[in-house]
Amino acid sequence: MSSGIGKAKIRIPRSIQAGDTVEVKALIRHPMETGLRKNKKTKEKIPAHYIDEVTVEFRNETVLVADWGAAVAKDPFFSFFLQVDGPGVLKITWKDNKGEVYSKTTEVTVK
């Protein structure tokens, strides 16, 4: 139960002024199984299950696309810089190698 696949947290600085470049940090809940690990008890391989694509949209425009391999750690984190020209919705969408797609949005406010 505790896997909580599909959940994510996004952190953006609180006081942003139009034109600021800010660091956006995100944490996604996912096992990021490489497919190389074995179940200790059954000795069977644990099938690969990892996020392979992350897309970030801001104000309806794609601002970043990340392609990931299974080497990205469990409960993956990423950050990047975003130039904020005005308020709007930031949406992160991620897809894993099993084709499951999830997304999370947050409101970016500008002073």
Add this chain to the structure above:
Amino acid sequence: MKTRRSNVLLQGVLGLAALAFVASPAMALDLKGYDANKDPGLYKYSENFRGMAEFPPSDGMLEDGKALFNKDRSGQSCATCHGEDGEKLVGASTHYPKYDEKLGKPKLIQHQINSCLTERMGQEALKWEKGEQVMLTTYVKALSNGMPLSIQTDGPMAKFIELGKKAYDERIGHFDIACKHCHNTAAGTNIRAEYMSAPDNTGYANLEAVVAKLPANPERERRLAAGAAIGSGSVDHWPIYRTKWGKLATMQRRLRTCNKNVRAVVHDYGSDYYVNLEAYLGSISNGMEMNVPGFRP
């Protein structure tokens, strides 16, 4: 510039307010998460690791615990008796392990949750160290974040803390080694690539004395230069998210691992042996602020 959790500015204020307004139903519960800046145990890790601790993988897991707390179980939830989101339990976990009159011995939060489930809700006990127990325990502990750990050390508890101390000092296992040998004698040094923490609340207080006892080597110089703390608590920041385990874990798992590492007998989860040890560890961390779930490699 740091990216901050939205409630961080309010934390200091609410930390004080929480003590004064526990009973006030009007006050919405502001659940504080783990605060890396208040964790004296992080100094020994790299700047990069400490950076991760500001946004650890466990961020958001308290919400899972909250959902389990409010989850309907045959018509009742924990909130039915303990208030929305558990607001009436704020502060409760600072006293755990806590003496239980009926049992005639101390119990862990896990025991208490199981007794609420079985005796008051007609449910089955949660399995030890499985996700649901760990999440609920972490949530109930986190309700006291920012409040000082206050385990009873006198009265009926004195005897059990004494037993815990005895277990802590006793040589055990194939390696014939006691907890204190790794965690006090060797505190601040490396054992198999892991920095040994001293689970007490001395913090920076007796730093010089402890460092003075370390053999003169570059490690000692480095630690002195870093202004390292030695006693970094224990019960106050457990359960933790350990990167090695990739999930939240309670101190029960830690203690069993410490036993395994010296090839000593591994006792059952929640056994008297571990409860007494937790009580002793807690007693020497008393006064440290609860800061759950901690973050360790």
Add this chain to the structure above:
Amino acid sequence: MSNVMDKPVSRRGLFSTVGRLGVTAALAGGVMSPTGVAVASGHEEKLNKSVERYMGAGEVTYEKVTIDAPIIAENGRVVPVKVTVDHPMTDDDFIESVGIFVDKNPIPFAARFRLKPGQAGKAVVATRLKIGKSSNLRAIARTNNGKLLGGLREIKVTIGGCGG
């Protein structure tokens, strides 16, 4: 999606010597500052292919790319890595993508971030990786003109990131 993001990485010369030389040169010295030991040849081949596949063919100039990561990772399962590319992000001169590779991982490719000029104020990205054993970490940045810049960093791992 913008043009930039859609533009596929050039797969021309997937097995070409150019790309191979790019990475090999990094290990042997030259413009770059090698920090690690050369990996076994079969694996090196894999690494070269991986870099070419995700970053395109071409010689990698090892400059202007800085990797911030612990010297000794506390635990290989979660190693924080931040890549900074010292390059403008203007509409006509920008970093199009940043790839991160772990030389000695069974699958060297770890992540690629495709950036957009204007929206990404700086070519700085971070993530956390699994690193199986002590290895070179390699970050490669591709400019919109197809130029490849690189950075290398050795990471020691005492507790591995790939075991059970």
